[in-house]
Amino acid sequence: MNTLHKVFHTNRLVAMVAAVLVLTTLSCQKDRDYSRPPDNKNSFDGDKIAAFKNLTDDQDVVWAWDMPVGIVGNKFPSFLLQFTKDSTANIFSVRVNGIVADLTSLYFSGTLTEDEADLAAGLVNAFDGLSDSDLREILDDPRNLDYKNWVLELLPNYENFNSEGFYQEERGGKFDFNGPVQVSLTFHNSKLLANLKQNRQLDFDFRILSYTKDTVHLDGYFANSANKSTALLKTKAQPGPFAAGSSVIIAINPVKANVKFVVGGVTVGVPAGYNTCLDFFYKSFNQGFDAKTGYGFLPNGKGTAVAPDVLKSAKMVTVKKALNGDPIEAPAGTVLVTLSVINTDGTTKDIDVVKN
Known part of the structure; x- marks a missing residue:
């Protein structure tokens, strides 16, 4: 086979005005009411309570995490969050098993000709050790067109149709709502999110820009994150x-x-x-x-x-x-x-x- 190319990738007037303002304020001063409003409406605490209720009211649903850049190989939302009223969150994913895994499945399917089986085995050997994300990037390099065409002979829609796995990534991670001005959603004790932040893929601390009962728009504080602006989409499926x-x-x-x-x-x-x-x-x-x-x-x-x-x-x-x-x-x-x-x-x- 051809060589596989790897790509990785005071002035005075001011004083006079101030004096007039002070005199006016003293002459018109009234008793001020410093008591707390009777409820949490239109307050920061109220916003936190409302945001928490929105995410946890129906614990049977999951929120699909829609991101600009895929993390687990799919072009659709593949991370899912399940929020509970005890302030814990479970993280799930729909992960592509990978081109190598799919070629291996074809090899053992009993449907290939001898030449096709040899091609599948050769491709599996050539791609050994490559992550699926790196492999897909490599196949998109014009220098590797032969390899891409060989994959397409066996998997003509490999870019968009793959074998998938449904996995529980983490269980019982903590989350809370905080922030001095705007409500923030922050995750704790998540090794996965910490690793993703380290790799500049996804933060674990977000501003909640807006939300409805079905959609929550998030903006990460980590400016270099590939997925700074994301959204949570509610789904029961x-x-x-x-x-x-x-x-x-x-x-x-x-x-x-x-x-x-x-x-x-x-x-x-x-x-x-x-x-x-x-x-x-x-x-x-x-x-x-x-x-x-x-x-x-x-x-x-x-x-x-x-x-x-x-x-x-x-x-x-x-x-x-x-x-x-x-x-x-x-x-x-x-x-x-x-x-x-x-x-x-x-x-x-x-x-x-x-x-x-």
């Missing part, structure tokens, strides 16, 4: 099924897997130019996030002319459930993944991805 479904789809090789789409007991016809409906889905949908709907797949505009009827009006596709086990060893007839199509008109329809 858990990402676990999405991550599991994505991993199953990659593991069976979405381009060549012998699977079919079944809707209401009827097999969906394969779009012209594609091996299977799953091949169409993998190439025509990217992984993404919607605050109300959660994590899933968004149409990227490809293949619209030949899209199956069940996907023609899709606004987003989510994962309802995924096989808990090895999809390669599953017998024919097994439902590997059940997708839920959310259409632009609000209607929904389920698709079973069935192993032939």
Whole structure:
């Protein structure tokens, strides 16, 4: 293979005016009321209480952390926070397993030709020791176009569709609201956030610029942070099924897997130019996030002319459930993944991805 290029990357008038002001003040002085307002409305303490209530009132939801720069390999919000009334926070993530992991899955899928298997093994060896973020940057370097094209032969939508993992990063970290003028959200005892700040990726101390019941806008004090301006987006949709479904789809090789789409007991016809409906889905949908709907797949505009009827009006596709086990060893007839199509008109329809 070609060489892989690594890129890393008083005057008097003033006195007279002051004297007049003093005399005027003394002659008109009235008793002042220094008592505390009867409640916390329109006060800093009131702002803190309201901000805390907004984040913790519904402890069943998670807040997806929307950042300008991805941290765990995804182009959509992949860090999630769960706030509790005892002032602790749990941090979760949806992490890309990585190109190497996906190539390895393809190798063991049993779907590759001998030449394709050799290519997959060669790429895995060439990329050994590289982090996934560095590898993606390397593949975007024009000097490494051959390598990128080889990856695209096996994973034609690797930039936007990957196997995923859902992980608990930290549990029970402390948070509080403070600040002399403007309410700040500060995290404590978080090794993860401390490391991210050290790497200039994300702070652990933020000004709350504004918030609604569904969105909190944050501004970090650390000027050099890549993610100084961020937002928390409220969602009740858990990402676990999405991550599991994505991993199953990659593991069976979405381009060549012998699977079919079944809707209401009827097999969906394969779009012209594609091996299977799953091949169409993998190439025509990217992984993404919607605050109300959660994590899933968004149409990227490809293949619209030949899209199956069940996907023609899709606004987003989510994962309802995924096989808990090895999809390669599953017998024919097994439902590997059940997708839920959310259409632009609000209607929904389920698709079973069935192993032939």
